[in-house]
Structures are given as C-alpha cells and as structure tokens.
Amino acid sequence: MTHDVLSALGPGQYRHDRTGISRVEAADEEFDSFVRARTHALLRSAYLLTGDQQLAEDLVQSALTKTHLAWRRLEDTGNAEAYARRTMYHLQVSWWRRRRVAEVLPGLVPERAGGDDHAGSVSLRLALRAALLQLSAKQRAVLVLRFFEDRGEREIADLLGVSVGTVKSQTAKALARLRTIAPELADVDSRNGALS
C-alpha cells in the first residue's frame, strides 16, 4: 500500500496539543537549540569551578538534565539559562562533587612564573587553576561569579541562596587565600589592583 492515508485527511484534522506528542517534539527541538547555543558558555564556567574538562562536562550535563526535566515550566519564562547556571552552582557546592575534584586533582602545584611573557602567562594560568582548586567550593563559586561572570553581590547571593554578607566575607576570604596560595598571582595582580 502506498496511499498516504493520514496526509489525505488534511492537517486541520490534527489537534496535537491534546496528545502532547507534537508539543513535546517542539519542546525537545527548542531544548536542543538551547543546549547547542549555551553549552560552551556553561562549560567555561564549569571548567573554572572544577578545573577539569571531564568534571566540567559532568557538571554541565547534570545541570542541563535538570533543566530538561523542568523545560516545559521554563520555556515560557525564558529563564532556562539562569536555571541551568543556578543548578550548576548548587551542584558544584554539594559535598560529593567537592570530594571528586579533590580526588581527581591532588596537589597540582604550579611552578613560578618564568622569564618570557608566554611562559609566564601559561605559568600564571596553571597557578590560578591550582589555587582555585584549593579554595572551598563556595569560595570558588563566589570568585567565578564575581570576577568571571561579573555579577553583583546581590545577584550572587540570590543565586547561591546565601546572604550578601556571606558573599562579601567569602569573597574576601577567597582573595586572601589566593594571595597566600599563589603569591605570584598577587605579584601580577597587585600591579593591576585586582587582588590588592
């Protein structure tokens, strides 16, 4: 049989919104578009939080999975990325993920910055990564939100579910710890005023 029976009925006879099938399909396509467009941005933040590509992928995957499960609720509000980021930071701060990071990257201590600019840049990057991993998960999250994502203290407090005072104190402690752990960063940044 080659007769296209359903097509012959005409599109007006389908009311897919009652079945959910077509609506779900459209939602999946929108979600796929969202994932395609925003995964890299999320991975960049996740990489700073975890210091490892695989862990960053796991973290973003977990956040996107929760976003997918909540997609029908989120797609109308346009807050999908905010939801995904909030979920990602909350997951990162959870104890088990901190432990995984510690297990995967033990004692990664960088060498001090070398003489030429390129080598010095690489060395500083390594120093920063190692230093970040020695901070607590919450301190790391605060630093990434404040200095990488350029978010305000109120916004960070809302996102992490803590008070503004906690954000301020955690930021101060994180910067102080960075100066202690990686003095080469303080040397550089003191010239620019970031860590001073």
Add this chain to the structure above:
Amino acid sequence: MNALNDHLDELANEAQNVDLRDRVHAASHRVTLRRRRIVVASAAVVAVIAIASGVAVAGLPSARRDHGTPVGVDPTGPTTPAPPAPSMTPPDQTRTEAPVAWNELPATLYYQVTHPTDDGLRYELRWWAGKENEVQFTPPGLACGMFLSPDQSQVAWVAVSTDPGATGDLYVAGIDGNLQRRLLFDVTCTGLDVPVWLDSQTLIVGQGDKGPHKLIDVQTGKAVDSPFPEGSPDLVSSPNAQYAAYSADGKIVVCRPDGTVIRRTAHGAETPTGGFTVQGISDDGRRVVLGMMPSDPSHVRTGFRLVDTVTGDNLKLPKRVRVGNLTSAEIHPVPGNQLLVRVDEGTRHKIYLLGADGAILDTRTEPGTLHDALLLIRTDE
C-alpha cells in the same frame, strides 16, 4: 576589566566545547524512568494496603455482602450491557506486577517468517539479537500464523491440513518448541479471526465456522465462553492486560478484560481497504492503533494509525520518526504507555522506541533478511 577577570577568562578558554545533547537526553530519560518506577511502586503499595483493608472489612461480622453495589463496581458505569460473566476468572485486573516501561528496545526480538510451499504456508519463529538472527522453532506441517505470548515464554499456532485452512488445531509450546500441546480443535484462523493472547495465560479463539469465541487457559486447557460480543474478531489487549479494544459498527470500543465497555469512539476515517481494524491499545486504554480491514483470508496483524479514543483525533508520530509513507510504519503499544514503531525503509526496517511523552528512547535497524518477516512484539519485560 581587572587582572583576575583576565586570568579567569584565559583559564576558561581551556574548556573545550562538546555536544552534550545525547548525554543529557539519556540522563533525563533515566531520571524520568526512576521517578516513574517510584510512582509505580507507590501505587503498588497503596493497592496492597487497599486490598488488605478490603479483606479486613470483609472479615468483620457486620459486613454486608449481600446487598448494594459490589466493591470495585462503578454504579454510574457504562450502560452497555455486558455479556454474562464467564465461569472462568477473566484476566486478573488487580495484579500489581504490571510490566515495567522499557528503558530501551529488548535485546532479543522475535519474528514470524513465512515460507510458501506447494502444499501451503509453513512458518518459522526466528530470533534476532545483535548481529545474529536464527531459527528458534519451526512448527511441523502447515500452519496458520504464530502467536507469541506477552511474556515470550510460549508460542501458539494453528495447524491446518489445507491451504488456505480456515480452521485447524490450536497448539501451544514453549518458546523453543518443547512441550507441544494441542489445546483445542476446529479453531478459526482466517482474516482477523486468529488466536489472540489476552495475557500470558489466556488465549481468545474462535471455534468452528462462526462459532462462539472461547477463552482458553493455556495451563489447564479449560475453555469458557468469551465475555466479548461476537463479531469483534479484531480484539486486542493492552500490554498490562488492563484494557481491551475492538471495532464494532465503525466505532472503536474500549473495554475491560471482563468485557465491560468503557467508551465507544466514532472514527470516520477509513483505511485504503475501507473501514479499519483495531490492532493495539495502550496501557492507559486511551490510545489505539488502527490497521487495514482485510479483504481476503490473509491476516492483518499490524496497525499504522494512532487514535486518541477520548477525542477521536488522529495522533501524529514525532517528526524524528522518519516515515516516508505512513502506512509503512507499524505501531505497537508496549509497556508503560510507550510505543514501538517499525518503519519500512525499503530494504530493511528501522525500529524506534517512543516514550510516553513521544521522546525517542532507542532505535535499531533490522537486518535486511528480516524485511519480510512479521515482528512478534512481546509486551512483558
């Protein structure tokens, strides 16, 4: 921008972009299944408590069991009179061990392969798993179709002496052909009127020329009258055996396994052979699969049109299920309100497993050697 910002940005550049879509969808599906299992388990616990409570109440001396509406019967239920209840207990409607929704397509699938000979049709049951597909069992002599039980532990067939044989002896055997038993003689096997498993213990068959249909307990061989009206040879049962459906007077009839009608849905759209037949019903009793009306004694055991029996609407498959010609897609209800769709791609079929929400959970491409074979879908896991 301060220096720390620059260094963080530089460090973030080490993150490589990857496509996480498949991983996210798979993880999301696993979570959904986990949640669903929790719901099913909770429902089972509630059911057990409810049954236990019922037993306790029934055991009280003051319990009145000779008056009023029996427990579990809806007094405002359908007005369509149900036929007298058979003496044999119909398929158990209270069982809680409903088949679990599939995570993925079953590793092994079974097929009926037909071999025309000079004498008539001979059949074989084949299995396919991975790169292998081999003969599982070949019924002796001429036969009229093979019918796999939902739990795929048994296979039934009708042995005939002529071609086409309108009636023959009903046999049941283990999936490997062992323990063959003749259950009933003069069983109808033509067009739509073929043996149908209502559950893994019960077959419904017609006997004799236009004779009454019987429910056969395959363990005991005991036969009782069917609770379903005669003239409904396209009877099908849901994977969880909680619903049945058939066509009557151009309507789709959804009922309970004891024949109690739940709803009748008008459906005016015909198939290319005129009218339609019911070929499957979902676990929730809402969606049915319709197929062709046979115009000769050949069997029709697959459907291609999905219909919502509450609204009467045709339902469309997701776009990702690549169906060039809608009649070339076989749709089979499987446990958990899911669907298995087998799409003819010319030289081979592609199989999709669709979740209850329409998401594609799994796909598999059959070997070309099974292109002309009939997929005998199992529904129990």
